[in-house]
Amino acid sequence: xNSGSCSSLMEVGYDDHHHHHGHEELHVLAVDDNxxxxxxxxxLLKISSCxxxxxxxxxxxxxxxxxxxxxxxxxxxxxxxxxVNLIITDYCMPGxxxxxxxxxxxxxxxxxxxxxxxxxxxxxPTRINKCLASGAQMxxxxxxxxxxxxKLKCHLMNCRS
Amino acid sequence: MELVxxxxxxxxxxxxxxxxxxxxxxxxxxxxxxxxxNPDFVSQVVTLFFQDSDRILNDLSLSLDQQVVDFKKxxxxxxxxxxxxxxxxxxxxxxxxxxxxxxxxxxxxEGCHRCLQQVKKEYYLVKNRLETLFKLExxxxxxxxxxxxxxxxx
Numbered sequence: 612x613n614s615g616s617c618s619s620l621m622e623v624g625y626d627d628h629h630h631h632h633g634h635e636e637l638h639v640l641a642v643d644d645n646x647x648x649x650x651x652x653x654x655l656l657k658i659s660s661c662x663x664x665x666x667x668x669x670x671x672x673x674x675x676x677x678x679x680x681x682x683x684x685x686x687x688x689x690x691x692x693x694x695v696n697l698i699i700t701d702y703c704m705p706g707x708x709x710x711x712x713x714x715x716x717x718x719x720x721x722x723x724x725x726x727x728x729x730x731x732x733x734x735x736p737t738r739i740n741k742c743l744a745s746g747a748q749m750x751x752x753x754x755x756x757x758x759x760x761x762k763l764k765c766h767l768m769n770c771r772s
Numbered sequence: 773m774e775l776v777x778x779x780x781x782x783x784x785x786x787x788x789x790x791x792x793x794x795x796x797x798x799x800x801x802x803x804x805x806x807x808x809x810n811p812d813f814v815s816q817v818v819t820l821f822f823q824d825s826d827r828i829l830n831d832l833s834l835s836l837d838q839q840v841v842d843f844k845k846x847x848x849x850x851x852x853x854x855x856x857x858x859x860x861x862x863x864x865x866x867x868x869x870x871x872x873x874x875x876x877x878x879x880x881x882e883g884c885h886r887c888l889q890q891v892k893k894e895y896y897l898v899k900n901r902l903e904t905l906f907k908l909e910x911x912x913x914x915x916x917x918x919x920x921x922x923x924x925x926x
Contacts, residue, residue, distance in 0.1 A: 647817060650820060654810075658805060753855070753859065754798050
C-alpha cells in the first residue's frame with residue numbers, strides 16, 4: 612500500500628490475503644479529505660473483509676470511477692478486480708461535496724446502481740433527508756465505529772441478489 | 773518495576789484519561805481495530821493525528837495573525853481538527869473546536885484567539901498523555917509482556 616503524501620492520487624489498499632474473488636469480496640471506494648478519517652474508514656472496512664480504495668476528494672473519486680472530465684483510461688467496470696461495489700463518502704469536502712458526488716454517480720447510467728453511503732460528523736436532518744432523497748443508501752454519523760460498518764455490510768449483503 | 777505492576781499502572785493511567793474526559797469511547801474503538809497483524813495501528817493513527825494537527829494549528833496561528841482575518845480560511849481548519857480529534861477520541865480537543873467554530877461563525881476575532889489558545893492547551897495535554905501512554909505500553913512489550921485489554925466497566 613502506498614503511504615499517503617499530499618500529492619498522491621489515491622491509496623490502493625489490498626488485504627493481506629488478497630483473493631481474486633472479486634464477486635465475493637466487497638470493493639469499497641472510500642472518499643474523505645481528512646487523512647485520519649481515511650485511515651480509520653479504511654481499517655474499519657478491511658477488518659470487515661472489504662477490499663478498499665481510498666480517494667482524498669470527490670474529483671479523484673470520479674476519475675477512479677471513470678466519470679472524470681478528461682478521457683479516463685482507467686475503466687473501473689471492465690476489470691473485475693476494480694469494480695466498485697460501494698462508495699462511502701464524507702459529506703463536507705472542499706471543492707465538490709459528497710452530496711454532489713452522490714448526484715454525479717446517480718446520474719451515470721453505468722454507476723447509478725452502485726450504493727452510495729454518506730458520512731458526516733454533523734447530524735442535520737435536512738442534510739440527511741436531502742442525501743436520502745437523492746439516492747443515498749444510508750447516512751452514517753461520524754466518527755465511525757466497527758458496529759456501524761458491520762451494520763452496513765449486513766444491509767448491503769441483504770440488498771445484493 | 774515488575775511486569776504486573778507496569779500493566780496495572782497502564783490500566784490506571786488509561787482509566788484516568790477517560791475519567792478526566794481527555795479521551796472518550798472512540799479511543800476504545802481505535803484499540804479494537806488493533807490486532808496481531810497490525811499491532812501499531814493506534815500509535816500510527818495517533819502519530820498521523822499529531823502531525824496533521826501540528827500543521828493545522830500552525831496554519832490557524834498564521835491566519836488569525838493577519839491584519840484582516842479571513843474566516844473562510846479559518847473555519848475549514850477548525851472543522852478538520854474537530855473531525856480528526858473526534859475520530860481518535862480526543863474529546864476535549866473536539867469540544868474546544870466546537871466552541872471555536874461558533875466564534876468563527878460570529879466572525880469574532882478576539883473570541884477566536886481565545887479559542888485557539890484553548891484548543892492548543894487541550895491538544896498539548898492529550899498529546900502529552902498519549903505519548904506517556906505509548907511509552908508505558910512500550911515498556912511492557914519490551915519486558916515481554918502483553919498490553920492488558922481495557923476494561924469497559926468503570
